[in-house]
Amino acid sequence: MSSGDTAWMLIATALVMLMTPGLALFYGGMVRSKNVLGTMMQSFICLGVVSIIWVLYGYSLAFGDDILGFIGAPVWLGLNGVGLEPGPYSETIPHLLFVAFQLMFAIITPALITGAFAERMKFSAFLLFTILWTSLVYLPVCHWVWGGGWLGKLGALDFAGGTVIHINSGTAALMAALIIGKRRGYKTQPIYPHNLTLTVLGAALLWFGWFGFNAGSALAANGTATLAFFTTQIATGTAALSWILTEKIVRGKPTTLGAASGAVAGLVAITPAAGFVGSTSAIIIGLVAGIVCYLAVLAKERLGYDDSLDVVAVHGIGGLWGALATGLFASYGAQGLFFGNPGQFLVQAIGALSAIVFSAVMTTVILLAIKHTIGLRVSEEDEVQGLDLSLHGETGYSIQ
Amino acid sequence: MSSGDTAWMLIATALVMLMTPGLALFYGGMVRSKNVLGTMMQSFICLGVVSIIWVLYGYSLAFGDDILGFIGAPVWLGLNGVGLEPGPYSETIPHLLFVAFQLMFAIITPALITGAFAERMKFSAFLLFTILWTSLVYLPVCHWVWGGGWLGKLGALDFAGGTVIHINSGTAALMAALIIGKRRGYKTQPIYPHNLTLTVLGAALLWFGWFGFNAGSALAANGTATLAFFTTQIATGTAALSWILTEKIVRGKPTTLGAASGAVAGLVAITPAAGFVGSTSAIIIGLVAGIVCYLAVLAKERLGYDDSLDVVAVHGIGGLWGALATGLFASYGAQGLFFGNPGQFLVQAIGALSAIVFSAVMTTVILLAIKHTIGLRVSEEDEVQGLDLSLHGETGYSIQ
Amino acid sequence: MSSGDTAWMLIATALVMLMTPGLALFYGGMVRSKNVLGTMMQSFICLGVVSIIWVLYGYSLAFGDDILGFIGAPVWLGLNGVGLEPGPYSETIPHLLFVAFQLMFAIITPALITGAFAERMKFSAFLLFTILWTSLVYLPVCHWVWGGGWLGKLGALDFAGGTVIHINSGTAALMAALIIGKRRGYKTQPIYPHNLTLTVLGAALLWFGWFGFNAGSALAANGTATLAFFTTQIATGTAALSWILTEKIVRGKPTTLGAASGAVAGLVAITPAAGFVGSTSAIIIGLVAGIVCYLAVLAKERLGYDDSLDVVAVHGIGGLWGALATGLFASYGAQGLFFGNPGQFLVQAIGALSAIVFSAVMTTVILLAIKHTIGLRVSEEDEVQGLDLSLHGETGYSIQ
Amino acid sequence: MKKIEAIIKPFKLDEVKQELHAIGISGMTITEVKGFGRQKGHREIYRGAEYTVDLIPKIKLEIVVNSEMVAKVTETIMKAARTGKIGDGKIFISPLEEVIRIRTGEFGPEAI
Amino acid sequence: MKKIEAIIKPFKLDEVKQELHAIGISGMTITEVKGFGRQKGHREIYRGAEYTVDLIPKIKLEIVVNSEMVAKVTETIMKAARTGKIGDGKIFISPLEEVIRIRTGEFGPEAI
């Protein structure tokens, strides 16, 4: 066991934990003030719900002995048998620390989806959805890629979760937006962010925490972690810039929300590639991420579904671009198309596609099941009043 | 000396430092907007006051050679003789790093108490109280448990400060609320939080920083730190959930403030137990913490004292539950009642009780002394106008 | 390579990254609400602009082989040749990690200057200024001190950037305030902070991140890092306190903005000294910083230039005091005047002076060039409407 | 000239504004207010405490018109602002002696 | 019908509201305003700068009543809102020509 690696993974895990409240702020600032708490609550409470699932059966199903490439065996239910000695997934840190690190990924993934159905979902339906989605969608896909499942075996590269987390949640977001339907007043009333300082703060915490997410995925304090750290910074900064430059061209003004959104798009896109690519590739990945994700937001406006906070455009499209870009630019520890290995690109495409199909189908089934049992959406009256008062009996602000 | 352990303790110390501003936000969001700055100031300035005390005599009195089990000897006044070599409290990190880590605990403890007398104490009285309370209450109790004093010798388990910090500050909070009296308008005018986004953010920073608090208390980047880290996460998430579920049953709605409060209750309760218990015990500790602390808040409403921000219910009761739970569930490195060692439970109870009695008596003496000299409370006019303008000449917000 | 040192430098780098959004909040809270986003944007986007510069040529010009003591050679353009092995600047961490750490310093330095011209600069002019200033001012001065240049060779002590960062940016701020001119309504209309909770939060994040800044400058998790960490805490806490006590004497009230400002002044002042001085010296350095920087703010009011957010007083004067104080109090690894080495004080003065002169001249040239080409200032109408709407088409808040 | 004040539900503002614009009303002044009336408020919960908030957010429109427009304006508001549920609000009509446009100094009907 | 406007100190709102309710006033509209008058403002300090803020937060109540209620209402407000210190505020009474309830179309006294 290495105290240096353990030190790094302890703090990396804490950093990833911080991303979920960071997301709560990022999303919370973008909704109308009557929904700020309800929106933040959906992210925040994932920290509770998923933690319990993870201890009871989540970790085991994701990382237990592989069953047919599809799911892990229930060998560590209740984390029985998981100890403080280095475990199967790393030689240099306690097994339980790997469990903790992976837990934080499992927490933020369903939280990401909440942006799609923000401002209109019942809290009970949301809780049920989170439990089911984590169990039936996240755990399998996580197993496929990282837990010894078929995608990992196929050679799919996903350094820190482009497929497992972003494509997966982005796809779920699309289905959720379609199934729950548009917000009342969408396109007829003005619906815009109520507090962009929260959103910028949230983006900053996401960025900060993402160093743990990406560089922590090396599971050690070494050169690979450093590379992942650095490419994360470069791609993110570049994407913030390329988003606002595109905005400037398209709309005439570079916005702060654009800079924050671009940063997140860059973080998403570099995630699968972080430990595999060099600095110049990181610039290109970020550059494209900022442009493509912004255009995807514009496309949404035309396509007409109401993905409230653009989870599809930022995480879905950004994650897809990142997964494919890894197949193009990989040059450290693996080779991509531009470094003589076109096969990798194909594998990446297969990985992305299977995650999309699986997530789309399963998410649809789960949401329709909830819709036809306890119902997904708050009443019209509650939606007009806002989730904060109608669901939680609170108001975000009473500043006189 | 170990660079890995040093790396972890450096960042753990920074994390604990961040908790105090986190607390400032947590508390600041819960008061009325006219008191937001005054409330934040009380936490923030502890970072200055206690730092100076710590260098001059605080560290020495808490951790210097034991005198009769009660206090440390003044061997390190001005930190003379404290060097960069590993010190008496850890073999693997610089002595000064241990000093720094412990300083952050000494800072946040008086800051916690401020929630009890929020919105009505004079700033001068607060400063004086903080100096006296840190010197006369914190330093001895810290010495008892961690500095070689009688409680530590007796075998009391307090992994990261359930007794030293939470029972201690929670008891002081009760006496403070009783002595300073109710806020003008308590129970007759509506008094409610002005900005819950600050409170959620504060809770998030507390949660994040608490990983340093609890896992840092291992003083090394090792298995124990990992265990403390993981149980912290699990108990906290569970308590957030159990608080809002209890609220749902009692009041009909799960609130965001409840989720944030539950998280803090969970953090408090797991603190003394963190490195001693397993994951399943952590779930139980968190579950009970969320329920019990919420019920303690309801009890306050009946008992009628005005502990403005529920320090007693969350830190006092939460800390007490944690200290006792450690005596029940300890199974790593020590045994509790459920693991065959009923004596430990008794020792825990003795530890808790002595902290309560000592803190109650001393806090009362200090507060009465201040009350009858420079006075504790702002004038009625200043209280109506709000602390921000009357004490600090500022307003929190002028957003047009 | 040491995994412990690498762990510490990874997180230290992340901490320094967080300082820039921390600064965005610190500054954002102090402007009027119509300018909050425009102000935050200026800091935030430095994360993008400077990252790209750093990869392309920045790192190489600052740290490449020394050319005549003045600038680095372009040996690492595009970071070619910079690898994951320990590099020339440290034996125990990957070369690329040193690049990443130094990048974060290069990002925050131009961001600091933005406080001087807040609420009135064009975004395009700001972008151009940042590119030119980073290239023509930051890179040389950084090289002089840390990259093998003449000042470092002369023996100037600058532990974490008092000269490179604070004197440098503080001087640039003065020139910027003079050249761009006063805000419309300065001294005739009330211009005051719109949200001090943001400012306190920003100060807290700066404080937290500054542990990475100062203790990270040891480039290892060791005793020096610990010393730098501890003196940072002590000087900062003391300066927060001494600022508000001076305020109390001068104005009658201790303010929250004063506590936050004092903390930043303390952080600035201890920066060059952090790893060279002991705890008692840190108290003195902080004490003086809080007083002197506050008096410098008062002096500004008399001198009449409009340095909107007091960059000159806090970073310029605070940095100057810190650089000189290092020459007085250094006692660890170097000796200052009070420890028998008056020559050090002289060297410190030379270092400070050359940075002031160089920065003043170069900043003036850059700003005048921009002024006479694309122009520096927004139109009067845009200034009245606020930067958020006029430059970015957004509003910070729409809280109903 | 008359001054028409209407207290309406906030989410009806856009509709009312549009309809008024459609009948040629080119100016009005809007204030966020709180209303107290038959419509009951909501309950808020903060930890141990519960509050009933009986002040309900409303929007007040002030529209100055020539006397002959009064009927048309009130009818338009009534149609656009109505939901049929308690709390739809009120319209108050009061006399006005003079209107001046600051920019030009015009007064009376021309200034509206 | 008359319109009564009262400018009062914010912390008196609850009391005034209660007393008015007690005498049978079932509706009113409340606005947060700033007052300028004899009451002097406060000083604010931000780093080097000091400001005297002479606009003081006040609450404006608007209550439409039948003419015969005017005396009772003003008396009630005067009693409940009074502290005896400068800045207690004013009551303004002005004529009103018509009141309409949007929900029902009722007008005149019935609509109040």
Next chain:
Amino acid sequence: MKKIEAIIKPFKLDEVKQELHAIGISGMTITEVKGFGRQKGHREIYRGAEYTVDLIPKIKLEIVVNSEMVAKVTETIMKAARTGKIGDGKIFISPLEEVIRIRTGEFGPEAI
């Protein structure tokens, strides 16, 4: 007694307040309002969406004066609030029947 209401541009408030003070007006009440009129609003951009905001921040002054002061007050406001650009605002003058000072119970001109 008359009630003068003026809708002005926010950044003109200080000037208007000063000038009114200079001519002996010792009290007024100020409200933040939004205006809709000839002055066109601004465009806001949030990711994919664009909005035209046609409600413009304005300040409403309410000043109660004796009838003989009306001309002087309106002139003063017109001079101080004028920029000559669209959106400078309006002044409305309406009758007032009574004024009462809550603190003392004085009424009529003495109460102003």
